[in-house]
Amino acid sequence: MNTTLPMLRDFSDRFSPIVVKELRQGLRTRFFTSALILFHTLIILLLITVTFGAPVEAVNGIFWGIAGFMLLVVMPLRGFAALHTEATDGTLDMLTLTSIASFRILYGKWVALYSQALLVAGSILPYMVARYFFGGVEILREVVALVVLSLGSGIITAALLAFSSQGPLLLRIFLALCVGAGAAPLAFFTTFLVSASQADSMVRAFFALDLWEQCSLIGGVLVLVVYAVYYFLALGSSRIAPPSENHSTLKRLIALAVHGALMVTGLLLCLHGKDPDIALLAYLPLMFLTLIVCMDVLTEEMPRYSTAVTALTRRGRFGRLAGRLLYPGWASGVLFSTVLCAMPMGVLTGFIHRHSSWNWSGSPGPYMLCLFLAVFVPVILRINRANAFVNWWVVQLCSVICGIMLSMFCFTMNARELGVIGIFTPITTLFGVECVDYSSRDGLMLLGCVFSAVWLLAAMVRAGMNFKTYTTLESEALQQAARETPRTHDAA
Numbered sequence: 001m002n003t004t005l006p007m008l009r010d011f012s013d014r015f016s017p018i019v020v021k022e023l024r025q026g027l028r029t030r031f032f033t034s035a036l037i038l039f040h041t042l043i044i045l046l047l048i049t050v051t052f053g054a055p056v057e058a059v060n061g062i063f064w065g066i067a068g069f070m071l072l073v074v075m076p077l078r079g080f081a082a083l084h085t086e087a088t089d090g091t092l093d094m095l096t097l098t099s100i101a102s103f104r105i106l107y108g109k110w111v112a113l114y115s116q117a118l119l120v121a122g123s124i125l126p127y128m129v130a131r132y133f134f135g136g137v138e139i140l141r142e143v144v145a146l147v148v149l150s151l152g153s154g155i156i157t158a159a160l161l162a163f164s165s166q167g168p169l170l171l172r173i174f175l176a177l178c179v180g181a182g183a184a185p186l187a188f189f190t191t192f193l194v195s196a197s198q199a200d201s202m203v204r205a206f207f208a209l210d211l212w213e214q215c216s217l218i219g220g221v222l223v224l225v226v227y228a229v230y231y232f233l234a235l236g237s238s239r240i241a242p243p244s245e246n247h248s249t250l251k252r253l254i255a256l257a258v259h260g261a262l263m264v265t266g267l268l269l270c271l272h273g274k275d276p277d278i279a280l281l282a283y284l285p286l287m288f289l290t291l292i293v294c295m296d297v298l299t300e301e302m303p304r305y306s307t308a309v310t311a312l313t314r315r316g317r318f319g320r321l322a323g324r325l326l327y328p329g330w331a332s333g334v335l336f337s338t339v340l341c342a343m344p345m346g347v348l349t350g351f352i353h354r355h356s357s358w359n360w361s362g363s364p365g366p367y368m369l370c371l372f373l374a375v376f377v378p379v380i381l382r383i384n385r386a387n388a389f390v391n392w393w394v395v396q397l398c399s400v401i402c403g404i405m406l407s408m409f410c411f412t413m414n415a416r417e418l419g420v421i422g423i424f425t426p427i428t429t430l431f432g433v434e435c436v437d438y439s440s441r442d443g444l445m446l447l448g449c450v451f452s453a454v455w456l457l458a459a460m461v462r463a464g465m466n467f468k469t470y471t472t473l474e475s476e477a478l479q480q481a482a483r484e485t486p487r488t489h490d491a492a
Helices: 017-028 031-050 056-074 082-089 091-097 102-134 138-162 170-196 199-207 211-240 250-271 276-297 315-327 331-354 365-380 389-410 414-423 426-435 439-465 467-489
Strands: none
Touching: 031 056, 031 102, 056 102, 056 138, 056 170, 082 102, 082 276, 102 138, 102 211, 138 170, 138 199, 170 199, 170 389, 170 426, 199 211, 199 389, 211 250, 250 276, 250 315, 250 331, 276 331, 276 365, 315 331, 315 467, 331 365, 331 439, 331 467, 365 389, 365 426, 365 439, 389 414, 389 426, 414 426, 414 439, 426 439
């Protein structure tokens, strides 16, 4: 009896068709094969230099520099223009006309790209073993470094894939640079982990924790990675989805759950932990995630079809009330962003409370308040009325440029008192405060917070004026439900 298994010639039918399509195309491209061959050639040549007496420490640094560049830059950049290319080629419209949801399209592309990155990460393992025999390698720290790079590659790939839905090339390049700046701490942490002698003390401190603390820390990191990947994919899918679909309510509910859990964790660590500085482990991801979510919900287009509000409208008055927070569109996004921004500010307030030597005006509180209030400025200032997403980034970039010019003028002309001009917007406030004398900074910072709060109030007023759009769509949804009810009874 012949028990030989048949040769696998194609992907299983259990795979998503988008994953199969992207994997077939990705694995056959010259970019992937050329990059993989060049990567292994460089690594092999690098290891050969050790046999000729090259310093092991230098070889280890170059090795991880090449690996980090491959996993954090080269592989994620394959998603830089993925959706834009599909849109210009006309294949994206064909995909959206099928029964495949827009989120599945993004997810399939991400799985295909990330699988190729994991293939590269797996191919590094034999070289890690070879370097271990050369000496000077802590295998545990190197495995952790490889895991960190792999997880970071997944997040960066999802972010670039989501931002590839935007048409303007300059905007996509700018967003890619922002993603790269956000990924820089991963590169520094990996470098510290594999090369610094102080990393041993960090590893010992981790193993000195209780088992539940170790599991909580690892589990929390994995949950945050999964959430970040999910949210970026949801952001991209909402940009390519038909306007009749609602892709906002679910991601906002998940965001509330995750951000609320981070807020509670941060407050508990602030108020009941032995060292309040540990609360930064919850505050920092909460801060960055809040800015990303606010950018997303404040740039959503207002819904035009009643199907976008039907699910919540049919849940009665409570559903319609919750819809003012969860409906798609920037108007509800203003209220939703206000709730989200209050969460990290609550953690920061608890952190300041534990440091009894601080007062509010001299603490990081006002600075962070201005940073969070800055997300509402593009709701009022509309430089680009055709694309709210582009407008949000253009307004923020213009604010930063104005702040830099204000700082240069104050220091060049030796007129530091003119820094008070910057209080009119949140971002320029942060630059203007650094221009004035140290004794005047606290008062100017508080005055800047007051002016920044005016932008929030103006955004809420403008959002309230546009809530009539939701009221109209709710009426249409209720009328549609009333017409469907007799049909259901007749069918019964």
